Each structure stands twice: as C-alpha cells, then as structure tokens.
Amino acid sequence: MKYISLLSSSYSGSTLLSILLGGQTGIIGFGDTYPHPRVKYESALCTCGSLLLRCSLYKQIEQEMKHSGISDYTWLSSQPYPFRHSPIFQIPGTPTIWYWCIKMMPRVLRKYLFRKFFRLTDTYLSVLSAASSAEYYVDGSKSLTRLELLRSHYDTIRVIHLVKDPRSFIHSCVSKYAPESHYKFLLWGWMLYNTWAHAYQRILGKDRYFFVYYHQLSRDPENVLQRILQFIGFNSAIIRSDSIDMTQQHILGNLMRLSFHGVENRPPQWREYLSAEIIQDIEKSIKTMKWLTLE
Numbered sequence: 001m002k003y004i005s006l007l008s009s010s011y012s013g014s015t016l017l018s019i020l021l022g023g024q025t026g027i028i029g030f031g032d033t034y035p036h037p038r039v040k041y042e043s044a045l046c047t048c049g050s051l052l053l054r055c056s057l058y059k060q061i062e063q064e065m066k067h068s069g070i071s072d073y074t075w076l077s078s079q080p081y082p083f084r085h086s087p088i089f090q091i092p093g094t095p096t097i098w099y100w101c102i103k104m105m106p107r108v109l110r111k112y113l114f115r116k117f118f119r120l121t122d123t124y125l126s127v128l129s130a131a132s133s134a135e136y137y138v139d140g141s142k143s144l145t146r147l148e149l150l151r152s153h154y155d156t157i158r159v160i161h162l163v164k165d166p167r168s169f170i171h172s173c174v175s176k177y178a179p180e181s182h183y184k185f186l187l188w189g190w191m192l193y194n195t196w197a198h199a200y201q202r203i204l205g206k207d208r209y210f211f212v213y214y215h216q217l218s219r220d221p222e223n224v225l226q227r228i229l230q231f232i233g234f235n236s237a238i239i240r241s242d243s244i245d246m247t248q249q250h251i252l253g254n255l256m257r258l259s260f261h262g263v264e265n266r267p268p269q270w271r272e273y274l275s276a277e278i279i280q281d282i283e284k285s286i287k288t289m290k291w292l293t294l295e
C-alpha cells in the first residue's frame with residue numbers, strides 16, 4: 001500500500017482534501033482520527049452516516065488489528081507517534097524538542113527505538129488493504145513527527161502540503177475557538193509548522209512533495225485533484241470530484257454532501273472581519289517565508 005502523508009495546519013481544508021482523495025476508488029483515508037481534546041468522540045459522526053464508534057469499517061479494522069497481534073489497539077487510544085502519552089510530553093514545547101531529537105537521530109537508531117511503532121503501522125496498512133482493497137492510504141493526522149518517523153521506514157512515502165492563506169487561517173481560528181488577542185501566537189505556530197512542512201520538498205525531493213494552496217483547491221477542485229492524482233501516480237480513467245458518494249467514505253465528523261464545483265467561489269471573509277492592523281502585521285511577519293505567495 002502506498003503511503004501519502006497530508007500536511008496542513010488545523011482549519012486549513014484537510015477534510016475537504018481527504019474527502020476528494022478518499023472519493024476515488026483505490027484510495028482510503030479517515031481524515032484526522034487521532035484523539036483530540038476539541039472533539040467529542042462519543043458523539044462524533046462518520047461521513048458514512050453512522051456514529052464514528054459504531055461505524056462498521058472502524059469496528060472491523062479495530063477487530064482485525066487485535067487479531068493481527070496488536071491486542072490493545074483501539075481508535076480512541078491510537079496515537080500518531082509512539083510517545084504522546086508520556087507525562088513529559090505534556091510540558092509545553094516538549095513535542096517540538098522530540099521532533100528535533102528524532103530529526104537528528106540516525107536511521108538505524110530510529111529503527112531500533114521505534115520498532116514497535118513501525119510494526120503497528122505495518123499491521124495497520126496490511127489490515128487496511130485487506131479490508132478495503134485500496135492501493136493508497138492518505139494519512140490525515142497532519143503530524144510532522146509521524147512523517148519524520150515513517151520516512152525512515154517507507155522509502156516511497158509522499159507528502160501533500162496544503163497551505164491556507166495565513167489571514168484566512170487566523171480568521172478561521174478566531175471565529176471558531178480562539179480570542180482575537182491570541183493571533184500572534186497562532187500565527188507563530190502556523191509559520192513554524194508550515195516552514196518545517198515545506199522543508200520536506202528538499203528532504204524528500206520534488207517528486208515526493210506536492211504543494212497546494214487551499215484557495216486553489218476550493219475554487220477549482222477538479223483541476224487540483226487531477227494534478228494531485230498525477231503526482232501520486234494514481235491511474236484511473238474515472239476521476240470523481242463532483243459526484244462523491246459520502247456514504248462510501250469514513251471520514252470523521254462531516255456530513256455535508258458537497259458539490260465540488262467552485263466550492264468557495266466568493267471573496268475571502270477575513271477581509272471583512274480582521275482589523276487592518278492585524279492584516280498588516282500578518283503580511284509583514286510572513287515576508288521571511290520566501291516560498292509563500294499571497295493572493
């Protein structure tokens with residue numbers, strides 16, 4: 001099974017991209033399924049229409065993981081990387097330190113220290129391919145640490161880096177959960193994440209890294225989807241983007257039956273809602289990211 005890692009900040013359109021990719025026969029993905037403090041999993045819905053915890057595919061995979069020797073596997077306790085539960089990981093800044101420790105670790109040491117994690121991921125992929133007959137898995141965890149570990153295990157891993165306009169990202173965060181006064185902190189996190197994600201163009205090489213802006217994807221999904229499918233080497237005469245059957249997908253918490261032709265063909269909302277000072281400050285701050293072009 002070919003492994004595709006989707007990288008994007010939160011509220012940046014990764015669910016839309018997961019749906020478009022998972023709508024193709026031969027590609028499977030679940031969006032971001034790892035436990036998150038802002039999601040109530042007991043009442044979360046799967047796109048197939050069932051409660052997430054009652055979805056037949058989720059249950060089947062959980063059961064087959066147990067049969068394959070991962071006796072404690074459950075969706076609710078699964079983690080994108082092996083040390084997330086450790087108490088030291090709760091100290092602010094520690095996840096970043098771990099990421100850089102792994103980055104500096106030689107491949108042979110990673111293979112040894114994280115052998116259980118690699119075995120679990122191998123088992124997960126073989127269970128998925130038996131349950132779905134899919135050829136591609138789209139990992140929607142958006143975790144740089146997971147990618148950093150897995151790239152030493154899967155030589156053909158590919159990355160799709162989805163970037164939302166930072167002004168639009170800040171608007172999404174402040175309209176959904178964060179006070180406006182936190183925007184500098186949010187922007188700082190966004191800049192670090194996307195700078196490190198973009199570095200995989202150099203680390204993996206241009207043929208294993210694909211960069212896409214969210215506004216392009218939402219305005220012209222068909223075209224962008226075709227380019228992405230070409231990038232991953234997906235061969236199909238039928239490419240679906242306007243008639244995706246959501247009941248055949250199993251993505252967390254989204255029941256919209258969208259038509260993907262020009263999903264968001266309207267002026268961006270951040271122009272109306274963000275103050276001129278904040279917009280100016282964002283535009284000034286991101287000038288250091290030379291690879292990024294704003295509209």
Ligand SMILES: [Zn+2]
Binds near residue numbers: 047049050056057
């Ligand atoms: Zn489902």
